[in-house]
Amino acid sequence: MVQALRLADGSAPSWGKVRRQGGGWREVSLSGCGLARDHTPRPGLKQTLVAAIGLHWGNTMEKKRWRLFIYTCFGGCATGVSASKACIRLWEENPEHIKIACLPAVIIPGKFKEMLKSADKRLLVDACSLRCGAKLFEREGMTVDEYLELTSQLKIKKERILPSADLQEQVYQVIKTEVQGLLRI
């Protein structure tokens, strides 16, 4: 999850900052964790950073193995928002077996390997026919056990609006059916 922070002049970190025009503020985009940058150990990367990230990866990889990772594109449209909410709801309903995984993180080699080891199965949900998630997975060589493209599945057009309660429920039921099939619950 990306969040924008505003930091006063002089207090911003030395990375990822943009000066705001005519203002005394800087916009800094931060990912939810430090893996937004490729910290894969390689020549030239500071040893201290490698050690720090290695510790982070190590801690992460000690965690339990999940039965299912759900990836969604979090698209800015009715089906995208519905999918996001449905995935959160399904995670809340099945916290022992399901986890939302970070779709953009498949481009990070360390995260890619970690994902392969951390879940038995993967479900990918794209919200429209552009299929961004599928293209990213294909490019990176990540496989899935089930795939959904919601506008085709529901036979609806992509709408750049917030979803109705009815659409949210439809999307939830569609994704839930796939999840139940994968978990056989």
Ligand code: SF4
């Ligand atoms: S698949 Fe469609 S809704 Fe999802 S990120 Fe791509 S353009 Fe947006």
